Amino acid sequence: MNVLVVGGAGYIGSHCVRQLVAANHRPVVLDNMIFGHRAALDKGISFYEGDLGDSDLVGQILIDEKIELVMHFAAFAYVGESVTDPLKYYFNNVVATLRLLETMLSEGVTKFVFSSTCATFGIPQSMPITEDLPQAPINPYGQTKLDIENVLKSLAHAHGLSFAAFRYFNAAGAAEDGTIGEAHDPESHLIPLAIDAALGRRPALKVFGSDYPTPDGTCLRDYVHVDDLSRAHIAVFDQLEAPGTGLFYNLGTGTPTSVLDVINAVEKVSGKKVPYQMAERRAGDPPELYADSTKAKQELGWDIKHPTIDPIVASAWAWHESRPRGFDDK
Numbered sequence: 001m002n003v004l005v006v007g008g009a010g011y012i013g014s015h016c017v018r019q020l021v022a023a024n025h026r027p028v029v030l031d032n033m034i035f036g037h038r039a040a041l042d043k044g045i046s047f048y049e050g051d052l053g054d055s056d057l058v059g060q061i062l063i064d065e066k067i068e069l070v071m072h073f074a075a076f077a078y079v080g081e082s083v084t085d086p087l088k089y090y091f092n093n094v095v096a097t098l099r100l101l102e103t104m105l106s107e108g109v110t111k112f113v114f115s116s117t118c119a120t121f122g123i124p125q126s127m128p129i130t131e132d133l134p135q136a137p138i139n140p141y142g143q144t145k146l147d148i149e150n151v152l153k154s155l156a157h158a159h160g161l162s163f164a165a166f167r168y169f170n171a172a173g174a175a176e177d178g179t180i181g182e183a184h185d186p187e188s189h190l191i192p193l194a195i196d197a198a199l200g201r202r203p204a205l206k207v208f209g210s211d212y213p214t215p216d217g218t219c220l221r222d223y224v225h226v227d228d229l230s231r232a233h234i235a236v237f238d239q240l241e242a243p244g245t246g247l248f249y250n251l252g253t254g255t256p257t258s259v260l261d262v263i264n265a266v267e268k269v270s271g272k273k274v275p276y277q278m279a280e281r282r283a284g285d286p287p288e289l290y291a292d293s294t295k296a297k298q299e300l301g302w303d304i305k306h307p308t309i310d311p312i313v314a315s316a317w318a319w320h321e322s323r324p325r326g327f328d329d330k
């Protein structure tokens with residue numbers, strides 16, 4: 001299938017591009033390079049630099065490249081910034097996405113795979129998080145993703161759009177061959193921060209909150225390998241054949257992993273100490289967030305190859321240790 005990967009030069013998108021090629025599909029990447037890395041894409045991948053809200057450009061790509069399905073990874077995703085600068089998030093994550101969807105429909109492209117997030121659930125009433133729990137985001141970032149989920153339902157009903165919205169938990173890890181991995185700037189994710197602290201590239205890691213009602217007092221999260229996430233995006237293709245299909249899946253391993261578990265995993269894998277200090281809780285951090293991914297496993301045959309934290313951290317370690325400056329392309 002010819003697949004337009006919007007945001008394909010970013011972290012998760014670039015891993016998905018690799019998986020698409022491995023599965024004999026033809027990815028075409030559109031990225032405005034705000035956060036993307038050209039070096040994350042193998043030579044030979046068709047690449048367009050531009051904005052997903054640029055209807056003329058997107059329309060031309062859909063026609064020229066004979067696109068059959070669009071995967072949409074592009075968004076702003078810093079929760080704190082979404083609170084202080086919500087319009088930036090609504091314009092990029094909602095308004096530009098509406099333009100993308102409008103352009104797809106006007107060109108007759110009706111299959112869509114969307115990167116949503118567990119942040120759409122806010123502070124869930126129960127764990128693990130199943131797809132049918134109420135969604136009540138507690139920040140604009142989560143709200144922008146929920147807004148698009150709702151738009152997708154309306155477009156499926158009105159125009160026969162077929163879509164899958166994947167609510168990722170914490171994407172983590174790097175490609176098995178160590179050639180691509182996570183390189184956000186600024187970095188806000190725990191595993192790269194802990195690795196950088198172990199390597200002395202950052203000061204001591206701050207652990208926000210040690211008095212949560214969890215086994216070791218630190219927050220529990222669900223780390224899911226980026227290649228496992230990517231494979232789900234391809235496994236869903238067959239389900240999108242029928243017009244008007246609307247699918248939602250929570251994607252996580254279901255393994256609750258504490259901040260201290262991550263620190264221990266980094267120390268075990270690297271043989272180095274992770275310097276850290278305890279700090280106050282951060283506002284808006286739920287004590288625990290982990291997925292029930294039974295639905296994806298049953299309906300998509302989603303096979304999680306990295307169910308525990310150690311191999312995920314090992315792949316991240318291999319990438320970060322060998323690439324002191326990430327992709328070094330900025």
Ligand SMILES: NC(=O)c1ccc[n+]([C@@H]2O[C@H](COP(=O)([O-])OP(=O)(O)OC[C@H]3O[C@@H](n4cnc5c(N)ncnc54)[C@H](O)[C@@H]3O)[C@@H](O)[C@H]2O)c1
Nearest residue numbers: 007009010011012032034035036051052074075115168171
């Ligand atoms: N990383 C996670 O743990 C996580 C968890 C849940 C959901 N998500 C979602 O997954 C998606 C991918 O996350 P990521 O970590 O790979 O982010 P990323 O920042 O690495 O990748 C996003 C890419 O989109 C591009 N982009 C942004 N706005 C654009 C626009 N208007 N036009 C064209 N390109 C644009 C950026 O340049 C970047 O290359 C995001 O939608 C994010 O909200 C990520």
